[in-house]
Amino acid sequence: MADCIFALAQLPSPMLNDSTVRLRAFRWLFAGLLWLAASGAVAAPAPVVTVKLEGAVSPASAEHLQAALDSARRDRAGLVVLLVDTPGGLESSMRTIIKAILASPVPVAAFVTPAGARAASAGTFILYASHVAAMSPGTNVGAATPVAIGGNGKASESAGKDKAINDAAAYIRSLAGLRGRNADWAERAVRQAASLDADAALKLGVVDLLARDLPELLHKLDGRTLQVGRDAVRLQLGDAAVREYPQSWRLRLLSVLSDPGIALLLVMLGLAGLFLELSSPGLLLPGVLGAVSLLLGLYALQMLPLNFAGIALLLLGVALIIAELFVPSGLLAASGALALVAAAVMLMDSGLPGTRLPPALVIGLAALLAAGMAGAVALAMRSRRRPVSDASALMGATALVIDPTPGRIWVSVQGEHWHGECTTPLAQGQEVRVVARHGLTLQLAPTGPPHHGERK
Numbered sequence: 001m002a003d004c005i006f007a008l009a010q011l012p013s014p015m016l017n018d019s020t021v022r023l024r025a026f027r028w029l030f031a032g033l034l035w036l037a038a039s040g041a042v043a044a045p046a047p048v049v050t051v052k053l054e055g056a057v058s059p060a061s062a063e064h065l066q067a068a069l070d071s072a073r074r075d076r077a078g079l080v081v082l083l084v085d086t087p088g089g090l091e092s093s094m095r096t097i098i099k100a101i102l103a104s105p106v107p108v109a110a111f112v113t114p115a116g117a118r119a120a121s122a123g124t125f126i127l128y129a130s131h132v133a134a135m136s137p138g139t140n141v142g143a144a145t146p147v148a149i150g151g152n153g154k155a156s157e158s159a160g161k162d163k164a165i166n167d168a169a170a171y172i173r174s175l176a177g178l179r180g181r182n183a184d185w186a187e188r189a190v191r192q193a194a195s196l197d198a199d200a201a202l203k204l205g206v207v208d209l210l211a212r213d214l215p216e217l218l219h220k221l222d223g224r225t226l227q228v229g230r231d232a233v234r235l236q237l238g239d240a241a242v243r244e245y246p247q248s249w250r251l252r253l254l255s256v257l258s259d260p261g262i263a264l265l266l267v268m269l270g271l272a273g274l275f276l277e278l279s280s281p282g283l284l285l286p287g288v289l290g291a292v293s294l295l296l297g298l299y300a301l302q303m304l305p306l307n308f309a310g311i312a313l314l315l316l317g318v319a320l321i322i323a324e325l326f327v328p329s330g331l332l333a334a335s336g337a338l339a340l341v342a343a344a345v346m347l348m349d350s351g352l353p354g355t356r357l358p359p360a361l362v363i364g365l366a367a368l369l370a371a372g373m374a375g376a377v378a379l380a381m382r383s384r385r386r387p388v389s390d391a392s393a394l395m396g397a398t399a400l401v402i403d404p405t406p407g408r409i410w411v412s413v414q415g416e417h418w419h420g421e422c423t424t425p426l427a428q429g430q431e432v433r434v435v436a437r438h439g440l441t442l443q444l445a446p447t448g449p450p451h452h453g454e455r456k
Contacts, residue, residue, distance in 0.1 A: 045240040046078030048218060049106075052244075053082055053097075057089025057122045060254035062096040068245040072106045078240055079221070081214065082110045082130065088121020091146060098129040098175070107131040107226045107233055111217055112139040112198075112207075120144070124189055125168075128175040131226045133207040134217055135198040141206060142195030144172065144186075165191060182206050214242070263300035264344050267314075270294025271340075275321055313343035394434050399444065401430045411444065420444045 051068040053061055065082070072080045088094075101108045110130035112119045115138030119127045124144040127133045135141065146168045169190045176183035182205040188194040201207045211217035222237040247255070256262055273290020320336030399413035404426040411420045413434060422444040426432065436443035 045236050045238065046076055047241045047243060048079045048081060048237060049075075049077045050081045050083055050214070050242060050244045052247075053084045053086055053123070053126070055086060055255070056258070057086055057093045057097070057126075058255065058258045059090070059093050059096075060251045060258055061089075062093040062100075063254075064245075064247050064251050065097050066100045067248075067251075069100050069104045069106065069108070071245060073104065077106050078237060079218075079235060080104070080106050080108045081217070082108055082126070083214075084110050084112045084119045084123055084127065085114075085117035086119060086121075086123040088123060088144075091122065094122035094125055097126055101126070101129050101131075102178075105228065107228050107235070109134060109217070109221065111211070111214070112136060112141060113211075113213065115139060120195070121146075124186070125172055125175065127207070128172055128179060128181060128186060131179070131228060132209075132221060132224075133179070133181065134209050134211055135201055135207050136212060137198050137210060139198050140195055141198075141201055142189040143193045144168070144189040145191070145193045181208075218242070257296060257300035259300075263297050266293045266297030266300065268297075268340065270297055271318060271321065278322075310343045310346035313339050313346060317343060394437055394442065397434045398447065399432050399434055399442070401426050401428055401432060404428050404430070409444070411442065413442070418442045422446070 049068060049072045051065055053065065055061070069080060108130045109132035110119070110127045111134045112123075112127065113136040115136050117136070117139045119135075119139070119141045120143045122144075124141055127141060146164045169187045172186040172190055173183045175181075176186045185194065185196070185204050185206055196204065196206060198207070198210055202210055209217075209220055211220055218237045218240070221235050223235065225232050225234045227233075257266075270290045270293035273286040273288075273293060275290075277284070277287030277290060317336040317339030320332045320339060323332045323336075394413065397413050399411040399418070399420070401409070401411050401420075402417065403410040406425070409420040409422060409426065411418055411432060419441045420432070420443075421441055422432065424446050426444075426446065431447050432444040433447050434442050435445045
């Protein structure tokens with residue numbers, strides 16, 4: 001194009017006069033305009049968007065991929081590369097991802113990378129659904145047998161499991177037919193949990209190509225034509241810019257919360273904070289942090305496959321710990337702690353990858369709760385053995401106000417904490433005198449005005 005424009009500008013003129021100079025200048029100007037137009041007509045290659053699918057397939061990862069595909073469509077990207085390294089996860093999230101891939105107007109290449117990565121269980125289905133399936137050497141794919149969640153939280157051996165397997169086998173065969181990949185091996189991956197390394201997957205037609213890294217993958221895909229919906233799309237990736245679609249802070253938070261260990265810790269911390277606030281009213285901070293932790297933990301649990309027996313034990317443990325506040329003995333709290341540990345073991349024993357609780361976490365939690373409850377029982381037994389002051393010893397005794405809140409006054413008298421009542425407003429740290437006793441409540445009277453600087 002540049003040579004043609006230069007030749008146009010160098011066309012000979014019959015005469016070298018003013019008109020000839022003006023004509024040649026006009027030719028140069030016209031040639032420059034043609035050059036600018038030709039340069040603008042050559043559009044830059046469409047960008048390549050990379051998205052990471054790491055860890056368990058969860059609602060957060062499904063939402064992240066959907067957002068990435070929407071962004072790629074708006075930006076007219078040439079290719080979306082899904083970097084896969086997953087043990088599997090929730091079927092509902094897997095199907096959401098596959099629907100997004102099948103409906104995407106931008107071709108999607110699922111790339112199992114780096115070496116040591118895997119596309120197991122739900123990852124196998126996602127690999128089969130993608131327009132391009134690629135693997136790095138040293139990776140594996142397969143083991144896609146579904147796990148049915150029953151009332152006991154384990155894989156059901158009844159007709160429910162057979163139904164789930166038949167449905168999954170038909171689903172992956174349909175994906176294999178859509179992309180022209182090995183449907184027989186895909187069904188074996190579902191029914192027999194078959195697995196393959198990268199070389200064997202290429203030989204059997206499970207994947208389309210092998211690549212050591214992303215640049216090699218893009219080089220091998222450059223110029224390839226893919227069927228995207230009803231259209232044939234030719235990939236032009238030679239000089240395409242590559243950019244990663246980052247995960248938003250909200251989705252990063254959801255990814256952290258969807259970890260079963262984090263969810264369980266949040267629930268336990270929430271219960272501990274609320275127990276401390278209820279047992280020692282007025283602290284505020286444990287109650288606020290406990291409520292926030294409990295709400296976050298419960299939100300995380302609803303994103304995970306739960307076991308109904310585990311939920312029942314969790315509720316029982318909470319009820320027993322609350323009952324300890326009204327019937328102090330130590331035994332109710334200890335029983336509640338044991339119920340919570342049992343719930344932790346059963347709650348997410350689903351068999352699904354990425355949803356199992358680490359044994360070290362459960363053992364550590366059990367030890368911590370046992371130590372805490374042992375301390376509570378020891379304190380309860382010590383208070384039982386301590387002689388309680390009789391009425392005659394308390395009459396006229398001087399007490400120190402600990403909590404002056406009307407309706408729930410607490411005072412310290414003779415080394416013991418007592419509920420108190422007083423018709424006069426009191427201040428924290430003020431000295432009062434015991435004038436009467438009604439069961440476990442002391443009738444108080446101030447011995448003098450509050451000290452200067454005390455809270456009224």
